[in-house]
Amino acid sequence: MCGIVGYTGKNAALPYLLEGLSRLEYRGYDSAGIAVIENSRIDVTRTGGSLSLLEEKLAPFLPGTAKTGIGHTRWATHGAPTEQNAHPHLSRSGLFAVVHNGIIENYTELKEQLVSDGFSFSSQTDTEVIAQLLEKNYDGSFHGTVRKTAAMLSGSFALAVLCRNEPDSIVCIRKESPLVLGKNENGVFLASDSSALLRHTKDVFRLENNESVLIENGELHFFAPDGSEEEKKSIHLNRSAHDAEKNGYSHFMLKEIFEEPAAFRNTVAPFLKNGRIEFSGFSPTKEEVKKISRVIITACGSAYHVGIAGKYAIERLAKLPCEAEIASEFRYRSPVLDERTLVVVISQSGETADSLAALRMAKEKGAKVLSVVNVPESTIANESDSVIYTAAGPEIAVATTKAYCAQLGVVYLLAAFLAFEREENGKGELQSFIREIRQIPEKLSRALDYAQEAQQTAKQLASLEHIYYIGRQSDFAAAAEASLKMKEISYIHCEAYAAGELKHGTISLIEKGTLVVAHACCDRMFEKTVSNIREVKARGARVLAVTTKKHLKELSDMEYVLTVPETDELLFPVLEAVPLQLLAFHTALLRGCSVDKPRNLAKSVTVE
Numbered sequence: 001m002c003g004i005v006g007y008t009g010k011n012a013a014l015p016y017l018l019e020g021l022s023r024l025e026y027r028g029y030d031s032a033g034i035a036v037i038e039n040s041r042i043d044v045t046r047t048g049g050s051l052s053l054l055e056e057k058l059a060p061f062l063p064g065t066a067k068t069g070i071g072h073t074r075w076a077t078h079g080a081p082t083e084q085n086a087h088p089h090l091s092r093s094g095l096f097a098v099v100h101n102g103i104i105e106n107y108t109e110l111k112e113q114l115v116s117d118g119f120s121f122s123s124q125t126d127t128e129v130i131a132q133l134l135e136k137n138y139d140g141s142f143h144g145t146v147r148k149t150a151a152m153l154s155g156s157f158a159l160a161v162l163c164r165n166e167p168d169s170i171v172c173i174r175k176e177s178p179l180v181l182g183k184n185e186n187g188v189f190l191a192s193d194s195s196a197l198l199r200h201t202k203d204v205f206r207l208e209n210n211e212s213v214l215i216e217n218g219e220l221h222f223f224a225p226d227g228s229e230e231e232k233k234s235i236h237l238n239r240s241a242h243d244a245e246k247n248g249y250s251h252f253m254l255k256e257i258f259e260e261p262a263a264f265r266n267t268v269a270p271f272l273k274n275g276r277i278e279f280s281g282f283s284p285t286k287e288e289v290k291k292i293s294r295v296i297i298t299a300c301g302s303a304y305h306v307g308i309a310g311k312y313a314i315e316r317l318a319k320l321p322c323e324a325e326i327a328s329e330f331r332y333r334s335p336v337l338d339e340r341t342l343v344v345v346i347s348q349s350g351e352t353a354d355s356l357a358a359l360r361m362a363k364e365k366g367a368k369v370l371s372v373v374n375v376p377e378s379t380i381a382n383e384s385d386s387v388i389y390t391a392a393g394p395e396i397a398v399a400t401t402k403a404y405c406a407q408l409g410v411v412y413l414l415a416a417f418l419a420f421e422r423e424e425n426g427k428g429e430l431q432s433f434i435r436e437i438r439q440i441p442e443k444l445s446r447a448l449d450y451a452q453e454a455q456q457t458a459k460q461l462a463s464l465e466h467i468y469y470i471g472r473q474s475d476f477a478a479a480a481e482a483s484l485k486m487k488e489i490s491y492i493h494c495e496a497y498a499a500g501e502l503k504h505g506t507i508s509l510i511e512k513g514t515l516v517v518a519h520a521c522c523d524r525m526f527e528k529t530v531s532n533i534r535e536v537k538a539r540g541a542r543v544l545a546v547t548t549k550k551h552l553k554e555l556s557d558m559e560y561v562l563t564v565p566e567t568d569e570l571l572f573p574v575l576e577a578v579p580l581q582l583l584a585f586h587t588a589l590l591r592g593c594s595v596d597k598p599r600n601l602a603k604s605v606t607v608e
């Protein structure tokens, strides 16, 4: 989604702004721009398209002499991704420039009022309303005007504002959309995402809802929502800018797939203690666990698929009713929740708008919320009753791989933890489940051996228009994720179905040559899935079977087969993910797609 950067200090601002924006590219965007202030004038440069176009435009002016500026990568919501709609937006006399993340819900009525006041607009964006409103509200106080303007906005926003009259200052304010700030000997840096600050400092200040900051002559002045100045403590980030580099890999996605064994191990190992599970951020007593009457897992996209796998694990091991719910739907339902419901919110970024809204709704209704998050300083982590962190490290490719894998690690441990505390399950079964979990990193490394073969098989897939993925139980969770991965990066139309459901409609789409990826790893469901494979083969489908070695004989007439190591049925989604991610990666590459930054997608989906 949109990204914000800003700098004010003793050096030229332009190089910092461009470097910061490049760190945010992974979030997904379709236009970019910067504004710098110098000699009582704000200069704006913007382009539709990629950051390299903006860099080209600015090349003759680098490094420049302006020492204060803001920048933005835009992911279009209101208006096409054109130069005109790109941020920063200037107010009518050029007094203010603003960059904005989020959505202004009342922009139509504000715009109507501004038009009747004589303001005119040059873009279709909701953001330009903010620029004009700042000018209309200006009373001589830069910070006061930004606060007054923000109070008139409904929706979500993180704003960074320049004012022509205050050349050494930036004012920021935020509601719902994140903003972080940091400082070093060269000046003050701000960004919507801490990955753009890591090169400059590891100690960051996180602006909370309705808090604002005036950055003036290199000093940070924080203000509480009521306008009183406040002290703020910094958060130390335990990662480096180096973590977000390709380290010799051609793509972030490939690097991150190869990091999966480490991501899984680093996530689960700290919680496994002498055959027991102890989470640092979630430590209910036995009695509290026994009071939990059901678990609801809510999330979006791949994190929702982790929820499906988690549901099977929690039901089988902890013998607790468990549902997985898509957060964008769940947030608008009227679920009956109470203090005995444990709501688990899963999110890599910790900023996903729908997951955050689901969290807030659940808390309001009295449920306890546990989140599983990869970014410690994120809003979801901040607002949950308890948090279990995944240790996947920064994930840059838009398509999630290692974070998905680490999230699975947590839900498996959570299922086993609940089972232990509820004493609902034989210790033997739990111990053997945990032994299996311990072996997953090594099995993931073996699954990576498929990398070579994936390149070959991808050649057979690259020209396809449709692929269907089927599976039952844990294999279905794996199929859902494999299908999403393929479609999001290769743009091939893919659908995942519970294998038994296909014949209730979708089988009419199967014709000679249609490719069906059949996930058939779970022993318990194997025969049933094979029947579904036979049904599609009888209608001319070509089948790529995903299975384990012991089933190869029964699947000897499949067009393609890939095998994954044996494990507990519940754990297959993590092992099946690796070869299917590799296949999606190579297929997308052959189709000439932008693998790390697929079109229209964003890494952190901070709007509804």
Ligand code: M6R
Pocket (backbone or CB within 6 Å): 300, 301, 302, 303, 346, 347, 348, 349, 350, 351, 352, 355, 398, 399, 400, 401, 484, 485, 488, 601, 602, 603, 604, 605
């Ligand atoms: O940051 P989150 O885990 O909350 O993100 C949820 C989804 O937006 C995310 O998993 C998305 O589906 C990925 N692009 C999938 O690769």
